[in-house]
Amino acid sequence: MADATRVELEIVTPKGRALMAAVDEVTAPSVNGEFGVLPGHLPVLAALRTGIVTYRVGQDQKRCAIGAGFAEAGPLRMVILTDEYVEREGVDPVVVRKELSEVQASLAKLAAEASPGSQAKEEAKTLVGRENWLAAQLELYGDPPPATMRPLEEWGPPEPMADDDVPAEPPRS
Template sequence: MADTILLEIVTPTGVALREQVTDVTAPSVAGEFGVLPGHLPLLAALRTGLVTYHQNGQEHRLAVHHGFVEVADDTALLLTERFAVKDDVDVVRVRLRLKEVDTELDHWQGDLTDPRRRALIEEEQWLATELELIGDPPPPMVREDTRFLAEHAEAPPVDEMVEASQPDESLTDHKKPGSPFPDPK
């Protein structure tokens, strides 16, 4: 088994990063995940946030926008709309633009599913991630990106939830003779 993995980050303009690293941690829509050499194949949707990796004993951090990640054969390939390292961030420009975006969102009068509103939320998340990358705390309220959420999600019917809460007798061994489990009464 290899002791490193290849980390590749690709944006619409080309390969932004290509490094042999010992591990990678990245944000997905299901939560943060880590990758080590020998990781099982994985395909996940990226969410805007920080990617951390280690190389030669040093930790490196960078920002990625939403996209996708594929892990296979000791390679982590991140396809993303945007990429930034600490030196790319102009804190004054980011803070000013974040204030403009927040003001526009705070006073939004249109449809909540309007593509312009969604674009503003994505920009707000990107700007907050850039601030987090340089160690400048982002504002306490950053709106949730709804890109990967079902528009008309509904809770499952109650009878399905009740049925699923009952133990499957075929998966338990408490009825077998000599079982260490007490007989339920």
């Protein structure tokens, strides 16, 4: 259990608890940017993007890669819920690079077909998510892939609903 000068960091995946450590500081990748948690942090709930979590115990800094998920932080504890987790020792860069090139080839093929159907969009969203996870693993390993720019509409929020265009009420006389 963490004392008042430490934060108890817990990372949980569907397979169970991946990490439990009393740390001095945690930095996590939220969808709005990186954020840090120190002992005494005000309570916060954040959506996380795929990326690198950095935590410090004394002078020892450690890193791990996580998939998208959620974090709940408070004065003495931070819990990260994610589908993916890996430490540097668990990354095989040859296998990850091979899978990354396969995913990128699938994305290129999907873009060339130019089928705007919802099934194609869902497949592209899944592939982009996988591409991000593989890129995070390579970044953790210290061998990041070249940056990839994808238009927001490939994986971003859906178009506004038609009800958003409701005409204003006519002025009263």
